[in-house]
Amino acid sequence: MSTPEARLLARVALTWLTEPGTWSVHRLVDRLGPVAALELLLDGGAPEERLRATVAARTAAGDARAVAEQAVARTARLGARIVTPEDDEWPAPVADLRRLALPGASRRVDLETAPPLCFWVRGAWPLAEALDRSVAVVGARAATAYGTHVATELGYGLADRDWTVVSGGAFGIDSAAHRGALTAGGLTVAVLACGVDRPYPMGNTALFDRIVETGLLVSEWMPGAEPLRPRFLIRNRVISAGTRGTVLVEAAARSGATQTLNRTIAVGRTAMVVPGPVTSAMSVGAHELLREQPRARLVTGVAHVLEEVGRIGYDLAPVARTPERPRDRLDDEAALVLEALPRRGALGLDVLAARAGVDVRTAMRKLSLLEELTLVVRRDDGYALAPTPARRTTGTTAGGTG
Amino acid sequence: MSTPEARLLARVALTWLTEPGTWSVHRLVDRLGPVAALELLLDGGAPEERLRATVAARTAAGDARAVAEQAVARTARLGARIVTPEDDEWPAPVADLRRLALPGASRRVDLETAPPLCFWVRGAWPLAEALDRSVAVVGARAATAYGTHVATELGYGLADRDWTVVSGGAFGIDSAAHRGALTAGGLTVAVLACGVDRPYPMGNTALFDRIVETGLLVSEWMPGAEPLRPRFLIRNRVISAGTRGTVLVEAAARSGATQTLNRTIAVGRTAMVVPGPVTSAMSVGAHELLREQPRARLVTGVAHVLEEVGRIGYDLAPVARTPERPRDRLDDEAALVLEALPRRGALGLDVLAARAGVDVRTAMRKLSLLEELTLVVRRDDGYALAPTPARRTTGTTAGGTG
CATH class of the missing domain: 1.10.10.10 (Winged helix-like DNA-binding domain superfamily/Winged helix DNA-binding domain)
Structure with missing residues (x-):
């Protein structure tokens, strides 16, 4: 029987060897546990050709176990922590990603949507508790004054009613939602696509500092990890599954934000969309979703959002284990x-x-x-x-x- | 057998005796023809107590047949005409009002939605032909610059693609839609809730003059009739039934425009709604409809509108008899x-x-x-x-x- 430390190290090594969300790795860990799964992969025993190639390329660049040990040490130095499914603060609802299947998916980021192996977390709140009553507010980076206003109001209003505001820390809508929550003195969580030590974008450094003080920075990638483009899409599934619902505020035509909302629906959460002026290119994606996705609900403010996330009988979903307060x-x-x-x-x-x-x-x-x-x-x-x-x-x- | 002139006079007398849309009158005309129906009513033989009282009150004020004769003469002097179901230019689709039933209706204007007895028309186009490929654009009188812009664009774009733009001639959205159509050199029809000789509101006189030149003014009320408040709601059913679909551009919460859209849906036409900024009170009614009425379609421009009205298999609906061109x-x-x-x-x-x-x-x-x-x-x-x-x-x- 492996020790908790060995299992933690194995999970960290596995996230370095393969990108988060890889189904074959998830299934191996499910069947063998993380330690044996790591051993199998390092011995070249991956069940799939593609995974074997990925692992081989990575191990040529470094020793997975040594990398993991360094990552754990670096995490501790940062004052951050690693949260795994064995921890009390693991957010149980992300397990719903097991049932995520995106119709017509063909890209890797749409296919590899397995639950996370572990999270890096910076901030004082227990992760599960922070996400227990949470709503995601996402949207365009190139937001308009209108979108920024609406996202700020939503962030403020949700936080003011004791809901955690989750977003991706990006410019535009994400930042506005985080800021609104902070202004209300509420809890906000930024789910990143890079290491929690170097949150992206740099221009939001002051915002991230404020979030760490009272909320959380969360990532599936180890400290030092770069915000590579596909990682934003991989990350989005956590925003969808980790919250009770996701509100899209502004999105250009066929944008990444609409893709988050499709994940939200696929994982059984409430997808909400704020309409905007039809004259605005930044609302085209929102209107597309409302026209094409019958399960996307039009919302115009906090009252509608609370009506929606209160409606879905969340109590039927697995209850997050939270420490006693x-x-x-x-x-x-x-x-x-x-x-x-x-x-x-x-x-x-x-x-x-x-x-x-x-x-x-x-x-x-x-x-x-x-x-x-x-x-x-x-x-x-x-x-x-x-x-x-x-x-x-x-x-x-x-x-x-x- | 009565003459066409006698039948026309009887229909005019009936519209003066009772408000358009009254089901009991419609059924009498259906069964007996207009001449015998008028005789029955004038003899105090109305089948319903309430109708008898209405007719008695009216006949105390004047002789229905004499009023009708004066109205016909006045119509001719105006250069207008009266169109009845016996005429080639009668718009057959308004007969679909026979099947209009508004769920939960209790007010008179929601209950009395029978097809029109006749129309007063000013303008050169045959009415049926003008309404054959038509879309209604309706909305708030107190429209914002945004709503006015959108309605103008819709009016222009629809007219530019040879669709007739129908509206109610009111300030705000209605005027903008008419003006857009006129600017495109297209056909526009104002369906009024008063006599075609004194279109309301007065402030739109120049607009009405332009509409008469190239389009149509239409009313169920005889020349001289005043735009009494309930008449706008009675009129709305003609806008709904006479067009292939109705687009709502801006509406305050629980406004009359949303009521038009419920009629549109009830009579089997396409109900379309343009969203707007959630920060605008003038879009609250539009968003209400999109949230509460599953059959209301979100549209953002002409392309969406044409997609919708092209989709409904209008060819299955009764084909309007139009003169050969x-x-x-x-x-x-x-x-x-x-x-x-x-x-x-x-x-x-x-x-x-x-x-x-x-x-x-x-x-x-x-x-x-x-x-x-x-x-x-x-x-x-x-x-x-x-x-x-x-x-x-x-x-x-x-x-x-x-």
């Missing part, structure tokens, strides 16, 4: 009081009791408990939610290299 | 040559033959024939379509008071 230990009345607190600002005891639907005496008792748990603070103007550090405690303790 | 007598090759001519400008013989897919000798022979039929003129720069008068000849000969 202080608020999970609350009794019903304390939870009501906590829910009644505004996201920003404070409320007096009477108003708070009324909003929570409990009597004032109960509210007072529960607020004491919530203060002890550092979830609530008493201020001159009333009771308020504690600043985020209290909510991030669980995140930092769950850190490490998986 | 010179071009109907053409053989296949002559028709090809005629089709190959540009809407504006001229072409040389060689280019024309190539576009038509016939040899030069054939093209020359057919062009002589087309010249004789006054469909084509030879100019210094080549062959060109004859100016509109040649095409309007059939219209003026079919004029008169029906």
Whole structure:
């Protein structure tokens, strides 16, 4: 029986030997476990000619196990961590990629859509928890002022309602969505197509720094990996599968963003599209999708998005295993009081009791408990939610290299 | 057996006694003919209490037959005409209103949707021919610059491809659609909710004058009739049924334009919606329709509209009886040559033959024939379509008071 460390190293070596998403590798790992799968591949025993050639080319360039060891060390130095399916914070819903099949697929990026082997993660929140209530907002890099405005509003509105905003960290729509979420003081996750140490594009460095502080940078590629063109398409399947739904804000005709939405539908998540002026080239792709894809839903704002992602009976999907948080230990009345607190600002005891639907005496008792748990603070103007550090405690303790 | 004149007078009297669209009147006319139906009503023999009360109130105010005679005389003085189902130019497709049933209807305007008894028409084209290849473009009066632009482009593009542009003559989207069609030198029809002698709104008088010159003003109400509020909704069913499809360009939330589109769908025509910026209040109604009405098709321009109205197998619908036009007598090759001519400008013989897919000798022979039929003129720069008068000849000969 292999050790957790050996299995982690094997997964890292496998992601270096072959691109993420390769079905034959996924099936080998499923059958043999990562350690034996790696051994088989390194011994030239890959079941497919093409995979054997890929592995041979890679091993000619370096020792997969040594590369993996260096990658793990580099990850630790970065303050990042590697998350594998064996970890508590592994986002279980990405396993739905097992059933992803794109009709009429012929390109490698459309065919090789297997679930990830592992994730590199930078940021304090446990990955599964961050993705539990999440919506992706994606779209054109060359966004218009209209698209940027709409994406910012969506990012803000979703984060303000405690939904995680997931996107790809690109210029344009992606950046606007991340920024909107950050402005709302909410959680945002950038899923990258390169190493988490050198998030692409460079011009978004300040944005990525802010995301790391309060949210997450996530990648299937090891530190130092370059954002090669096909990797964006490979990455997109994680955005689709890792969230409850994906909203497309702006897209040119036949763009990559429409391809993300087709993955979203194929993996059983909700595909949403924001229309725009028909005079705008940047909305042509959005309108194409609405015309040609009967399962794409037209949405015009946060209310529609929440209606859609609330509708799909997500509870039937595999429940992500998340670490326990202080608020999970609350009794019903304390939870009501906590829910009644505004996201920003404070409320007096009477108003708070009324909003929570409990009597004032109960509210007072529960607020004491919530203060002890550092979830609530008493201020001159009333009771308020504690600043985020209290909510991030669980995140930092769950850190490490998986 | 009554005379055509008596039947015409009876229909006019019936439209004055009761509002157009009243089912009980339609059924009476169907069963007894207009003359006997009028007699029955004037004798107090209406089959329904409510209809009897309506007729009694009207007859207290005047003599229906005398009013009808005055209306016919006034129509002739105006240079307008009355068109009834007995006339060649009656647009047969409006009979599809027989099958119109609006789910959940409770208001009078939603319930009383029977086919028209007669139309008042101003303009030279035969009504049926004008509506044969027609698309309605409707929308908000308080249109934005965006909506006005889109409606103008649609009006222009449809007219440029020889489609008649139908709308309601209102400010905003309607006016823009009419103007676009006029700019393209095409045919446009304004279906009014008042007399054709005093088209509403007054501010559009110059536009209505231009429409009368080359297109049509149409109404179910006699000259002098006022544009009462419910009449716009009653009128809308004619716009829906008289065209092959209706395009909604801009509409506020829960607007009257969305109601037109529900009629369009209920009567079996194609309902099309142009999306807009989600930040615009004037596109809220359009997006509502696209979200809630699965049969509403998103269109972004003329190409999409033509795809939709070409798709519905309109040939299966009752064919409008149209007077024969010179071009109907053409053989296949002559028709090809005629089709190959540009809407504006001229072409040389060689280019024309190539576009038509016939040899030069054939093209020359057919062009002589087309010249004789006054469909084509030879100019210094080549062959060109004859100016509109040649095409309007059939219209003026079919004029008169029906």
